[in-house]
Amino acid sequence: MSKTDKKKPLSNDDKPKAEKDTKDQISDKIEDKLKAVEEKLLRTMAEMENQRRRFEKERQEAFEFGGYNFAKESLSLLDNIDRAVNSFKNDENLKSSKDLNKIIDGIEIVKKDLISIFKKNGVEPIECIKKKFDPNFHQAMLEVEDDTQEVGTVIQEIQKGYMMKERLLRPSLVGVTKKRGEKVNNSTNDAEKNQQNNEKK
16 A cells, blocks of 8 residues: 555545534534523623612611601500690689699690600601692591682691601691582572473473
C-alpha cells in the first residue's frame, strides 16, 4: 500500500453537511434555552422587587395605622363622657348639689387628656358645621328647611366624626339644609294632581 493511498483527514468543507446542520441546531437550542432562562430570571427578579415594595408598604401602613381599630373603638369613650356630663347637668337632684361643678370639672380633665392622646396619635375631629355636605366625611341623618343657607350645607352635628391621619375613623352624623320652596312646590303639584284625578272621576 503506497503513501498516496492513505486517506487524508477531511477538512471542514469536506465534513458532511448533516453534521454541520446538527451543530447549528444544537447551538440554536442552547441559545433559545439561555434566552428562556434569562427571561425567567428577569421575571423572578421583578416579582421579588414587587413583593419587597408591597411588604414595605404594608409595614409602613401597619406602623401608621396599627392602632386604627383601637382608636375607632375608643371614640365611644368620648361619646360616653359627653353623655355623662349632659346627664349630670340635666339631673334636677344634682343641680342643687354644690359638688356638681367639681364632678364635671374632673370629667372634663379626663376628656381633655383623652383628646390629647388622640391628637398625639393623629386622631382629629372633623369640622363640619357650615361646610358643604361631603358623603366621604358626613352621613346625613336629617334635612332641615333653611332658606338662609345654601342647599346641602351642614348646620347640625348629631355625632362628631373623626379622622386618623388621612383615613376616616367614623363619619360625622349631620343635619343638612334644604330649601323650603321645594317641599311647597311638591305639595302644590300633589294637590293639583289630586284635584285633576277628582275631576276625572
